[in-house]
Amino acid sequence: MAKKIKIKEKVDSPIGDNFFIISPEKKVKLVGLLLIVISLLIFLSIISYSRYDESYFSYNFSDQLNVLSQDEVKENASATHNWLGIFGAYVSHFFVVSTLGYFSIVFPIIIFIWGYTVLKKEKFYKVSIYLSNFLIISATLVATFFGVLQYTPEISLLKDYYELSGNLGFFFGKLLSHLLGGLGSLIVLVTSMLITLIIVFDFKLESILTFIKNIFGGKEEDEKDDQSKKDLIEENLNKIKKLREEKNSKKNEEDEIQEKTEPETKITIVKKDEDEKPIQSILENPKEESKTKKIDFKKSESKKSSEESEDIDFIDKEKETALPNQWEEEIQYEPPTLDLLIQPEDEEVKVHESELKRNAELLKEKLALFDIQIDDITVTPGPVVTLYEIVPSPGVKISRIVSLEHDIALALAARGIRIIAPIPGKSAIGVEIPNAKAAIVRARSVIAKLKDVKEELPLALGKTISGDVYITDLAKMPHMLIAGSTGSGKSVGINMIINSLIYSKHPSDLKFVIIDPKKIELSFYKKLNKHFLAVSPDLDEEIITSPSNALLALKAVEYEMEKRYDKLAKIGVRNIVDYNKKVLNPKSRPKDTDEMKHYKMPYIIVIIDELADLMITSGKEVEEPIARLAQLARAVGIHLILATQRPSVNVLTGVIKANFSARIAYQVATKIDSRTILDMNGAEQLLGQGDMLFLPAGMPKPIRIQNAFISTEEVERITNFIYVQKGYSKRFFLPSLYDKRKETANNLLSDLDPMFEEAARVIVKHQQGSVSLLQRKLKLGYSRAARIVDQLEQAGIVGPSEGSKAREVIVESEEQLETILRSLS
């Protein structure tokens, strides 16, 4: 952005107000340029050094300034050998004679490197430091070497060539040869030189090359700050190209070469053992069985399809009330078969080994560039993402690797890279890198595994990044929050959840309350109204689409929860499992009364696909039953699944979040969204299309899962398969809210405050529903007056609380009030 603005300024007003102001940026550039020019001048003067120019040094430097007035000085100046005249002669004399002889050439080189670094604002400061150190040490060693050759009497070579050592080199040479003798000094010097070379070339060769390449290759793009990034991408692309070519050559050869070129870091690719076999046998076995079922299904389908719309849309409610309840009836139910789901074609994770090795290599190289050495890389390919577990060398800080997230993404030219540091329970860091080609995880391969698990409410979500089927238990969560931007795979995820439960449960064990404000996503499930749906008798919708109905449905579920708690308390058990055990055992079954009938409680799963719509229209009102259900409903087998594409704080409020500890995040747009859902970053890095992070309740870190894909055709086939079977005669009803109102009215009568009638008269007379009015007029304490106002609300005399304002008085006249009071007494 900032850059854009800068360009605009230049175009619009070339001589703007700021034109002559030297900005800090310009100052830095000027310093850089100055350093480069100085380095060039010194360089030229050193390489054109001549010992004959020394004769002029009998003059002071200030005398040389009289070059125009004094003839002698003038003559001297024109006879100077140095390319840069008298100035060059002085400078070169200083460097060559007083420092390291000809090897003082390293000084202008170092000044040039720093000038370039400053000018380009490069991130090569570190490299520049290394280079400078290397050059100074090398030059000093070589100059000392020649110093030793000159000084040592036994060798006494190159005596007159003081330009090879300079005074400094000669001094060091003298010192060394006194200490170690000539031969000893030479051995020490040669060894030191070798050590320096090994350290530098082993260590930073690549960085130095990049640096040099940058100096000579990037002239045109001088101004662009992202030049180095471009170079890096190019470099990486070249590497990838090269590796692709290599891939085409013989595989064995490639393996050998790779083995040879990776001496330090061990790369292990974890190959999944044929764990999928049991799934296949499960997939194949039911085939025989299913043929016969298919025939039944087809027969009954044709029979029923003509009645279909009529049946679903119109139910004679009067007739229905006379029918037996679901718990009094037993149905012949065939669970849906696996062949309703699409057979996975080639789901087995087939990421090319060379791709894995290439990424591992690039990862290693990239980290090495930043001085992070890796001991070990373990590669675990998954359906969509591959996990590279890296074990850094001792002493490497984790935070340094984490901060390189963007650099790694750049190097691998990939999006959706996530770093897990450290992997929980392991002393390794995980880098998740998306595969070049993602595999689709089919619903069939995960639903087939449901038979192997014993979870109460199993949810087959998909496959982990190591390719294992991931099944979790909703009963243990006990509620779940799902969020993700539009198109990230939420609806597919919800369909997977619903179908996992349908495949593993009998209709007598499980009911759904489905709230779908988007109206189309979950409409197929309407066909399950005689099997798997729980409906409110007060509502006309089976799949609830309007926000006002959603509120009523949630209140009905809340009322069901209260009733269930009463039943549990009555027979002294603590949860639904124990209750059902007692009720199903004829010996321990409690006796029914008129008010309380005992029957097997099915689990009730409330699914809300777009919480934002409800929160916007009903806000606090809808938050209340949701929070209450979330806090209490677990023990009585009621579980909530809330989904939203708007993970903002006014949708996922503190109250909701506090009660939903299991969370699923699909891809979201920003880190803030990710933090709203998961309380941590990560979801913004996901790839979409079912790539998700699942945070089980109480876990510190989420698990990355590729959601299984179930198509609408598959869902339709499943719902049709169940729909054509004869279900229960009557739908499963939640308790009616009218009944609840009647019940509270009765409670009210039995519990009215003795001052109720008098309070009602005061309120109606003053037409002001305030607690303080009652306190003043009737001399009541605050809490008693507040309770009476609540009772007045329940009796329909005043309206609901409006915060700090007085309540509205519904009853307008005292005559009207008397009628109400009479009906209450």
Ligand SMILES: Nc1ncnc2c1ncn2[C@@H]1O[C@H](COP(=O)(O)OP(=O)(O)OP(=O)(O)O)[C@@H](O)[C@H]1O
């Ligand atoms: N698990 C998956 N595997 C492969 N593709 C998927 C998966 N889940 C979703 N997709 C693809 O992404 C598309 C969008 O998915 P979906 O409709 O579930 O998104 P959504 O989050 O519900 O969007 P919206 O909020 O707009 O309804 C699907 O049509 C499908 O093509």
